[in-house]
Amino acid sequence: MPELPEVExxxxxxxxxxxxxxxxxxTVRQYQLRWPIPQDIHLSLQGQKIQSLSRRGKYLLIxxxxxxxxxxxxxxxxxxxxxPDTLPGKHDHIDLHLSNALWLRYTDxxxxxxxxxxKTQPIAQHPLLCKLGPEPFDPQFTGDYLWQRAQNRSxxxxxFIMNHHIVVGVGNIYATEALFTTGIHPATPAKFIPAAQMDHLVPVIQDILKRAITQGGTTLKDFLGSDGKPGYFNLKLQVYGRAGLACFHCKTLIQKLNIGQRTSSFCPVCQPSSDPACAYLCD
Structure with a gap:
């Protein structure tokens, strides 16, 4: 799944x-996506001048x-x-025809x-956007903010850090890597993470995301950048997808467990568990 760095x-x-x-x-070739595309969407878009492009979480806003x-x-x-003369493939569902003789093609x-x-104004009030947490690079996203939100959270x-109501854009890959870097066991209840460790976790999340953006995102089999080239951040992943392989730091075998219906990789030595609840959460 494309995550924040891929979208950025x-x-x-x-x-x-x-x-x-x-x-x-x-041009719409497939109207049935997650939400159906109106048959008359062309009437709304024809003649619209693009004034800005931005990202909110994993949403691209034109x-x-x-x-x-x-x-x-x-x-x-x-x-x-x-x-314009590029023939569409089987999964090329939408083309936006632009005045500079290029088409923006959506493939899915x-x-x-x-x-x-x-037509919601401001767009931040749209139902899909209005309840999102802060961006990971916003000044609001601090260790104290994260610690305060974690109180009484089991x-x-x-x-917790993947919850887009808490902070947007910290997907599975980057959460896994950030927790390894900070030495936090991924199954530790959020309320047990001390404030000092939250202060460490926030800049680590930011650094990992910035490096991923710089290097073009994480290569997944389904992801290519807008120029058709894959990113290369996965060549430097420490634990994600490495279960059964030796930890680069201590040579202990990377283990995996299921947390929230997602597979999580971690090093049992570099990310020790000190809470019995972790054993319950782990497979």
Missing amino acids: TTLLGIKPHLLYQTIQDI ETTDGTVIIHLGMSGRLSLVA PRRFGAFLWS MAIKT
């Missing part, structure tokens, strides 16, 4: 080509004269820029993504 990488790739362009038309295109890449979606094999048009710390 996509935004950085398409922004120079879309900003201040006019949407001349839209703000135009009269509204906003909201795009979510779902499990396997991606955006690419193509020439699993169709769990979304392509929406909204959920595993990994589940």
Whole structure:
């Protein structure tokens, strides 16, 4: 699944080509995504001038004269820029025709993504956006903020930092890596993480996400950047996807467990568990 760095990488790739362009038309080949696309969406988009592009969590926002295109890449979606004569593939569902003779192509094999048009103003009040937590790079996202939100929370710390009502964009890969770097067992109840450790965790999350963005996101089999090239951050992953292999730091075998219906990798030596509740949460 494309996570925050992948979405940010996509935004950085398409922004120079879309900003201040006019949407001349839209071609929709598949109307049934996560939410159905209106059959008359072309009437809303034709002639709209793109005024800004941004990201909120994993949502890409293309703000135009009269509204906003909201795009979510779902499990396997991606955006690419193509020439108008580029033949569509089986899973190329949408083309935005731009005034600079480029098309923004939305591809989504699993169709769990979304392509929406909204006239909500400001767009931050849209139902999909209004309850999201702060961005990981916002000044509001501090160790004290995280510690305060964790009080009386029995959920595993990994589940806690992946909750988009707490902070957006910290997906499975990056949560796994951040907890390893800070030496926190992923199944530790959030309320048991001391304030000092939260102070350490926040800049680690930020650093890992920044490095992933710089390196083009994490290569997953379904993800390609807007230029069609995969990222390479996975070459430097410490524990994610490495269960059964030796820890780079202590040579202990990386273990895995299920937390919140997700597989989590961790090093039992570098991330020791001091709480009996972890044994209950682990397989």
